Amino acid sequence: MIAPSILSADFANLAAETRAVAGADWLHVDVMDAHFVPNLTLGLPIVQSLLKATDIPLDCHLMIEDPGRWAPPYAEAGAHNVTFHAEATDDPVAVARDIRAAGAKAGLSVKPGTPIEPYLEILRDFDTLLVMSVEPGFGGQSFIPEVLAKAKAVRRLVDSGELRLLVEIDGGINADTIEAAAAAGVDCFVAGSAVYGTADPAATVAALRARAAAAAAATAR
Ligand code: DX5
Ligand code: ZN
Numbered sequence: 514m515i516a517p518s519i520l521s522a523d524f525a526n527l528a529a530e531t532r533a534v535a536g537a538d539w540l541h542v543d544v545m546d547a548h549f550v551p552n553l554t555l556g557l558p559i560v561q562s563l564l565k566a567t568d569i570p571l572d573c574h575l576m577i578e579d580p581g582r583w584a585p586p587y588a589e590a591g592a593h594n595v596t597f598h599a600e601a602t603d604d605p606v607a608v609a610r611d612i613r614a615a616g617a618k619a620g621l622s623v624k625p626g627t628p629i630e631p632y633l634e635i636l637r638d639f640d641t642l643l644v645m646s647v648e649p650g651f652g653g654q655s656f657i658p659e660v661l662a663k664a665k666a667v668r669r670l671v672d673s674g675e676l677r678l679l680v681e682i683d684g685g686i687n688a689d690t691i692e693a694a695a696a697a698g699v700d701c702f703v704a705g706s707a708v709y710g711t712a713d714p715a716a717t718v719a720a721l722r723a724r725a726a727a728a729a730a731a732t733a734r
Contacts, residue, residue, distance in 0.1 A: 514538035515718045515725075516572050516681070518705030519563075520554065520652045527559070531567035533714045539572035539593065541683070541703045543652075546577040549601055550650035557586055564591045572703075574622065574683065576649045577601065581608050588617030596620025596643045596681075599632055609638045620681070624649060629663040636676050641701075642667055646694075647684030652705040656685030661697040668698025691721055692728035699725075 516539035522530035531540060542560060547553040563571060570593030577583055580597035581604065587595045588611075595617045602608055609619035620641035623629060625648060636642060644664050647654035660682075670676040679700040686694065687707035694702060702725055711717045
């Protein structure tokens with residue numbers, strides 16, 4: 514699955530930018546609060562407008578403090594996935610339950626330096642694990658390959674039936690890096706600059722998906 518990130522889109526033309534990635538599996542929406550990360554993007558009103566502008570399921574990535582308070586409204590609004598950061602709360606399971614109760618899938622995200630082991634037990638309360646492959650906050654950064662060990666570890670637990678969730682990766686994904694991520698067992702690839710920085714974003718989505726599928730098929734796990 515490919516999830517173009519509208520962080521790299523034209524914020525004054527978001528409805529058109531959703532149409533530019535027709536065929537994408539999810540539309541990745543980066544919500545930043547200038548506290549959890551040193552950048553400010555968009556919030557609930559724009560997500561509500563996006564929901565009216567597109568049929569592509571919205572994958573909301575909340576890089577915010579206090580997700581227990583702010584995450585459930587994104588689910589109530591109709592987002593498909595609501596993902597928040599493990600580093601932002603002491604009670605991720607309670608936040609996940611509130612998101613699911615409000616009708617969305619719940620996602621947990623971890624920064625590049627955050628180990629996954631302390632969270633393996635609670636991943637059964639989540640639908641998605643979002644492995645950050647750059648420091649959250651900005652698009653256009655370089656992929657950090659060391660994080661693939663986390664994707665591999667969780668993918669192993671999914672393959673053995675111990676966990677049921679999608680493994681998603683976010684940051685620095687492009688034609689050069691997507692194959693290694695696919696080989697590590699990633700299911701869903703977020704790509705911002707690599708999609709919106711091209712002349713035909715929809716064609717780039719299809720090309721990235723084909724590359725990932727070929728790499729996954731070539732990898733014997
Ligand atoms: C970064 C965001 C990413 C960002 C990725 O904090 O979470 O979703 O848009 O951008 P690229 O694909 O350009 O690295
Ligand atoms: Zn993101």
